[in-house]
Amino acid sequence: MELIDKTVNGLTFQVSLQMERSGVAHGFTTRTGGVSRGIFSSLNLGTNRGDDPALVRENYRRVCAALGVDVGKLAFSSQVHEDTVRCITAADLGKGLDKPVDYDADGLVTDVPGAVLTVFGADCLTVLLSDPVRRVVAAVHAGWRGTALGIVERAVEQMTGRYGCDPADILAAIGPGISNCCFETDEDVPNAMTAALGAAALPFLSGGAGGKFHVDLKGLNALRLERAGLSSAHVDCSPDCTFCRPDRYWSHRYTGGERGSQAALIALL
Numbered sequence: 001m002e003l004i005d006k007t008v009n010g011l012t013f014q015v016s017l018q019m020e021r022s023g024v025a026h027g028f029t030t031r032t033g034g035v036s037r038g039i040f041s042s043l044n045l046g047t048n049r050g051d052d053p054a055l056v057r058e059n060y061r062r063v064c065a066a067l068g069v070d071v072g073k074l075a076f077s078s079q080v081h082e083d084t085v086r087c088i089t090a091a092d093l094g095k096g097l098d099k100p101v102d103y104d105a106d107g108l109v110t111d112v113p114g115a116v117l118t119v120f121g122a123d124c125l126t127v128l129l130s131d132p133v134r135r136v137v138a139a140v141h142a143g144w145r146g147t148a149l150g151i152v153e154r155a156v157e158q159m160t161g162r163y164g165c166d167p168a169d170i171l172a173a174i175g176p177g178i179s180n181c182c183f184e185t186d187e188d189v190p191n192a193m194t195a196a197l198g199a200a201a202l203p204f205l206s207g208g209a210g211g212k213f214h215v216d217l218k219g220l221n222a223l224r225l226e227r228a229g230l231s232s233a234h235v236d237c238s239p240d241c242t243f244c245r246p247d248r249y250w251s252h253r254y255t256g257g258e259r260g261s262q263a264a265l266i267a268l269l
């Protein structure tokens with residue numbers, strides 16, 4: 001199924017209906033509904049991009065109010081395009097907005113109720129995971145490097161290995177990001193995918209004319225989730241391309257890096 005739009009208090013985000021029914025609060029934010037100005041207009045959730053910290057904090061207050069979660073229990077990722085997945089404990093709550101993040105991780109996983117796992121994107125994909133049986137959630141940042149490294153599979157491995165989840169129970173939502181239509185690359189990106197996945201990657205790679213390729217990161221991450229044991233019926237995906245919709249999303253490529261950040265957030269209720 002596709003993610004759908006939801007608007008609460010003037011703030012529009014995307015959600016997975018089956019994930020909403022699984023006992024979690026979650027959402028993939030858009031640009032709308034915040035107080036930031038200029039290139040950050042309006043719902044910038046990036047804290048290190050040059051925006052006024054007071055405005056970013058107000059944006060977080062609005063997002064957390066719309067989702068019904070505690071702004072004091074945010075736990076941020078500190079993204080470095082690798083495949084480390086950190087288990088978030090109560091000691092990590094507040095890291096990002098209220099105090100420094102003292103770890104690098106492109107993925108977060110937790111069984112702590114109320115902890116608001118937060119990952120960022122502006123072309124790179126964000127992926128949320130929820131196991132309603134064992135009551136475990138995860139949030140992942142997957143650009144092309146993370147996709148090649150298999151970070152979504154590392155997250156599922158943490159959920160199964162550390163928390164005892166059955167992959168057949170896990171729901172996934174792949175958020176807005178740069179899509180096959182607009183993700184034009186040199187040969188390094190498709191080569192990384194075939195090196196990691198072999199011929200299974202080929203349906204998600206195209207082009208080659210003039211040395212340029214198109215890469216379907218959403219499809220590759222869905223493939224990886226199914227390799228990890230998830231049911232394809234449990235993997236929802238946003239239809240939105242960040243590059244195609246500069247009115248609605250920040251795209252790193254479209255803006256040349258002059259931009260704010262979207263976030264994907266998830267918490268066990």
Ligand SMILES: [Zn+2]
Binds near residue numbers: 180181241
């Ligand atoms: Zn596009």
